[in-house]
Amino acid sequence: MSIQQRRRNFLRQSAGLSAAAAAGTFGFQSIAGAQAAPVKVGVLHPVTGFVAYSGQLCRFGAQLAIDEINAAGGIKSMGGAKLEAVLGDAQSKPEVGVSEVEKMNEAGVSAIVGSYASAICLATTQAAAKYNIPHLVDVGVADQIVERGLKNTFRFGPGYKVITEAAINDLHIMNTLARKPAKTVMVVHEESLFGTGTANLLASQLPGMGYQVLEVVKHANPTRDFNNIVLRMKALNPDIVIPANYYNEYVLLVRTMKQQNVRPMAIYSVLGGAASSFKFVKEFPDVANGVIDCNHWYNPKDKRAIALRRKVEKLKQFYTYEVYLNYQSVYLLADAIERAGSAKREAVIDALASSTWDKHFMPYGPTRFVNGQNQGAQALVLQVLKGDIRVVLPNTYAESELVFPWKA
């Protein structure tokens, strides 16, 4: 459906609000013999404002999946009903996200996929809960998102507690395999929800595994200069540096480290802002080489993941987790609608809650939701080697041998 048609439909829905609300129906009635009515899916992301870059990638991934599903015949159990994207822009603000949910509700969406940033997700899932709209959380890693007992919230990917614990375990494995050369670590994290939460977990668990946490450095968003922090690093000389921050700051940090000749045994980030980003590797090959990251990643042994990567790169986009997490969240949703045979919200929620979907290419195993969290979801450990990002841990998914300590 073209942009104009989508917008016209959307406006029509918004204009007919009172009538629709009073009638209490959503979606259209199936007209016998004619094409089945489309299933409306809200695609809500911050495509403008502070986190616009990621938001746009998210929307792109979701749209890709919707187009593919429609091209393959739509929802077969509903007579080939096509998915219709109802696009929303959260403008990087929770309040706006909530307004968009209201509009999507009145447009009659059967589900919402979004909203990338944890703070926005918290608000939009709550707003959607009031109307019992199933809300798939694409990325937002804050654990509180799935700890509020909301029946409509489902997260396909992992939360940061799971990711951080895996990161700590894998760091220990990595160190042990190399005969434990590393004894000290230094954590550099950004100041908001994600960075602080991750750092707290690291600081509390690493000592128990035999590592001395020399220092935990918090920095602002944005930070204009990392020279001070790198100076401290030089003085403390940690064996492993653990960053947990966003793209811009991560790049500045590692560039400054290179400039000041600070070479720890490893730069091992947790949800590193740039570490597992093809854009980073492409634009800063010297600096990127060797960095390790524990992050969302696809199963490298799955052909479908590689095929999608090729398709995305042909479309001149970077293959980031924003893209494929949204892509698969939409497929997960489509599977649920398919099994429910209906676009009614309660039916979709029930179908999601009982989902065992395994036709994805993430290292998660069959889907299983408990309190809205997919139990099998996990992050992988990646390393930049020879200009490419390779999975190095756990062994079941590893494509390359981990190189630790790193000799620059």
Place this chain on the structure above:
Amino acid sequence: MKTLYAILVLCGAVALLPAFVSSGVVLNLVIMTLYATLLGQAWNILAGFGGQYSFGHAAFFGTGAYASAALQVHFGVNAWLCLPAAMACGAAVGALVGALSFRYGLRGSYFALVTLAFAEVFRILANSVKFTGGGVGLLVPLKSSALDFQFQGKAGFLYVILALTLAGFLLSWWLKRSRYGAWLTAVRDNEDSAAALGVDVFRVKLQAIVISAGLMAAGGAFYVQYFHYIDPHIAYGPAVSVDALLGPIVGGLGTVFGPLLGAAALQLLGELTRNLMGDAPGVSLMIYGAVLIAMVTFLPRGIGGVFWRLAPKAP
């Protein structure tokens, strides 16, 4: 008296809205417009009536929001009780900022900049202090009972925000007719002359900022109940300060209905541009900015100014 009737009729009409409209979109729009009005009213008291332009009203908003959220999360205080507590905290911060700034004679741009700095200081502190949850922020637990200041439907929230804006209207109306209001506008128009006439300038300005801050903090407490999550950026960031000043400037400074007119106009403009240009990122906001500039260039007295030219000067 005409103004008072207008206020009551308007609020009465809005109060009846939930009986006729059940659309979540419309009700949300009205709630957000009233919320923006409240922020604008608070700012208008100090700036429109008092002539002191604050660029850091977020300092009061955030304090109210954090006070309410922290009391609920750390001490389990009932959310309704948190509202007056939040207003008191906000007013206290207002007193602090006002006492320092006015004691040292800061006016005009200097005052604006110092309020901006205060807001930033609070933001940085909120990022580092355990009480506010640091960078993680505070999440107010979900409850669905009216007794906990959370409502299933929108009507409850509408009534609360309506009550708060009604208070704002009445305050503004009172400022237009009371002796205190006259002192305040005298200080706004010419501080030195007012002092020469015997007005206690410091006291008048201090009272204005305290009232303004208290009302702003109420907005913060409402935000927390409606959206449940607060962090340093939302609470003390420049976005809230800007939201507070846009409405009154567009709608008419120092008037009773200015904040409402401005808030409604901006909200409508935002919706319009988003609906028309929604898909291309950034285009709608560009148009928003262009309209702002056009409005300032051609309607310098704000929308309310249009009515000024039409209606005779009311006593």
Place this chain on the structure above:
Amino acid sequence: MLELSILFPSLLNGLTTGAVYALIALGLTLIYGVLHIINFAHGALLMIALYGVFFLNAKLGLDPYAALPIMVPAMFALGYALQRFVIGPASHGKDENILLATLGLTLILENFALYAWRSDTRAIETPYTFSTVAIAGAMISTPKVVAFFGALAATAILLAFITRSDLGRAIRAVARERQGAKLVGIDVEHVFAMSFGIGLACLGAAACFLLPAYYVNPQVGNGFVLIAFTIVVLGGMGSFAGALLSGFIIGVVESVGGLWLGESLGQIGIFVIFIAILLFRPQGIFGART
């Protein structure tokens, strides 16, 4: 923790960072000193300048320092046009109008950048991106050392201009006494526009010195606005030497504050100074007591 081996490089870092801040603030202090405009769009305009430098490098392979002779006049022209045709007409002489106008301008610029150039962060790579200059054992990044001297040079040029040239005298006259200047026949509108133009020209230079050590995206300006204001007030509105010195002071305070209180809390030092200056010495270091 505050041993000399860390403190000394930190001080030098603070000075060089401060130099970049000063470059950004030089333009703002002129704009504020003459037009009494709180130019909220200063950050967004810096962002536009940074994109200019970026594209000159990306499309034409031009080194950022070699881009100076292009960026400076280009930004000047932009500034002149903006003041003459947008901000001037919008202001009607009222402070709050200018506030709204510059706010609207920020919205337009940031979202135009978002629309035209997308939201991803861009950075450039130059032969000297990773090189450092050794100063008594401390390794200071080369682009920042260059920026330091650039700031000194820019301040010297501006000082010479404002004291020696006719336009400089006219600017000072208008800044002092607007009506009086009009009465003696100075074209005040023209002076305003020239001042704004020069202010933005400084931003053009700042962008050339900043990009090698930094990056650009539509939001990048936000991080600099408050610091720029702090420096302008600290140095005394309208004083170039004051802006330079304050830039250094703020840079060092930020650096040492970061060492002492941590990078996140350390930022507080800047604003505490800001508030203190506003309360106790609002004319700044070099401003005259009004």
